[in-house]
Amino acid sequence: MRRSTFACRAGIATATLTAAALTMPAIGAAAAPTTAPDGAPKNVILLIGDGMSYSSVDLTTAYQYGTTYHQVLVDPATGDVTHVPGTPSAVYQRFPVQVGQSTYAVNSSYDAEAAWADFDWVRAGATDSAAAGTALATGVKTRNGMLGLAPDGTVLENLTERAYALGKATGLVTSVPVSHATPAAFAAHNANRNDLVGVTREYLEADYLDVVLGAGHPYYDDDNTLRSTPRYNYIGEREWERLVDGQTGFTFIDDNAQFEALADGTSVPDRVFGVARVGSTLQQGRTGAAASAAPFTVPANDVPDLPTLTRGALNVLERQDEGFFVMIEGGAIDWAGHANSPATLVEDSIDFNKSVDAVVEWVEESSSWDETLVIVTSDHETGYLAGPGANPTWTAMSGAAGSVAPHSWHSGSHTNQIVPLYAKGPGAQALEALATGTDPVRGAYLDNTDVANVLLKDLWDYTPSAGADGITVTATIPEKLAAGSLALSVAGDAVELGEADNLGDRLRMVGVLPTVAVTDSRAEATGWSVSGQSTDLLSSGARLRAGHLGWKPVVVAGRDGVTAGENVTSVLDGGTGVAVPATLATADATGRIGTAELSADLLLDVPVSTRAGTYSGVVTVSLFPVD
DSSP states (O other), rough: OOOOOSOTTTOOOOOEOOOEEEEEESSOOOOOOOOTTTOOOSSSEEEEBBBBBHHHHHHHHOOOOOOSSSSSEEEETTTTEEEEEOOOOOOGGGGGGEEEEEEETTTOOOHHHHHOTTGGGGGSSSSHHHHHHHHHHSSSSOTTBBBBBBBTTEEEHHHHHHHTTTTTTTEEEEEEEEEEEHHHHHTBBBSTOOOOHHHHHHHHHSSOSSSSEEOOOOOOOOOSSSSSSSOOOSOOOHHHHHHHHOOOOSEEEOSSHHHHHHHHHOOEEEEEEOOOSOSSSSTTTTTTTTTTTTTOOOOOOOOOOOOHHHHHHHHHHOOOOOEEEEEEEEEEHHHHHHHTOOHHHHHHHHHHHHHHHHHHHHHHHSOOOOTHHHHHEOOOOOOOOOSTTTTTSBBBOOOOSOOOOEEEOSSSSOOOOOOEEEEEEEEHHHHHHHHHEEEEEEEEEEEHHHHHHIIIIIIIIOBTTTSSSSSSOOOOOOSSSSSSSSEEEEEOSSSOOOOOOOOOOEEEEEEEOEEEEEOOOSEEEEEEEEEEEEEEEETTTEEOOGGGGGEEEEEEETTEEEEEEOBOGGGTSSOOOGGGGGEEEEOOOOTTSSSEEEEEEEEEEEEOOOOEEEEEEEEEEEEEEEE
């Protein structure tokens, strides 16, 4: 199922240029295919309850089973802490690794002692979902509102991109709009989380996504009712048209039957982009639900639930031999917390719990705990949910199954509380070992950045395969050639980009593409064309988009009729760079005969704030006949 970096016509020679490592302010290119270390998880399933807390988990299990598990009594005046005996009821409450997780953004911190010495302390310094999602996805803390970027704007590699680099399938699943902050943090790079259309555009242009499933349909409102006029709030009109018209690499689905066919395995495309026929959330935003006195009293929208989306995603992703990474978000738990709505909090938390059940069922029936790592956690707490009568002390909640336990809310926003993390499978113990912080109430805790870093730096660290140094040239010629042949070869063993020049608004580096030779001895043909494309350039978690690399093609030697392609400018000059296929040269019927030598001046333009480091990528050059 894995998509190639650049698709070539059958039987045509290709050459992969692997440039030598350069430093930034020198920048380089040169990543060979990578493999994960032995013992690393083949599959990673990360389930995020957006806004989920110890208290929201217990309010939900109290409703589902009449049990709680994490309840405490804390008196800050005396320092007394009492852990109420509990019963694990949700499947993840029986996972072998259970630790806390701090969630703060780059300009804040978590003080475990202060958090329990003053009931109001956690109301300040809270992260948003963009910064928290970025930390979980990249291992780097950033500013609130930023997606996939370091505080200085450097593009960060995320778990989705790393999985793709390892040959794995990837996916995003959510109960809120597909372009919302948490899923966006795992696939997009944008300084503004509110640029929802831009996020969706990045999804469609990315080659590292196989599955995107969630809400945000422009034609339907929050009650699953067809609008008189579409609202392109979450997916732009042009992007929507491309999806519906089949102009992307995804199979588009939006009706219930298609989602059910995906979930039961009767119709499973290689790549799928699915948007349920509902506006902002699958269920939480439906009229009257948030204000309801009890869960499930307002009729549900007739759209697929999160477990259905989860099963559908797994059906697509499991077909990749190298494994997969998927982020599954119970996004509307957060929306319920903002609304201080116990009814929809319970509804969406149960939906999330059932999604975890579906994941566990898949692991035990279709995979194993020896090859799949499952992590269940939260990006932050929302609503400051506590037991009844809390403040200034923390009280415990309890209740009978089928009713909402007495409780209290103390915020309409996010808080800086520690949140739970549960893990099972290969790598779970590595996560537990990172829980070096100690909270006086919750015990051992790690930081949200540890989730990504345990994968990016340990379990899924890059290991260059043989022949990674220098330039790899591969040419495939058909076994039978009619009246002559057409072949491509590449000279040279490195792309040398010179020292960076500071042009004020950018740094510029210049190099020369190794000479590309095309030899054509066919008796009759119309001509040929050579094009090239670059991957992104990576450096220890940072990323430079291929759009920053432009070129100026040159015909070094050749007959009349061989024409250099047009100059390609970087994204900083409003161009596309060589992130998309660009023509190096073409030849007509007469100019093609013999050998032509081609090259190009390479120009790498990056912001002056780009993080220093050694960046690596691959330029692929392909030859096409014109007959």
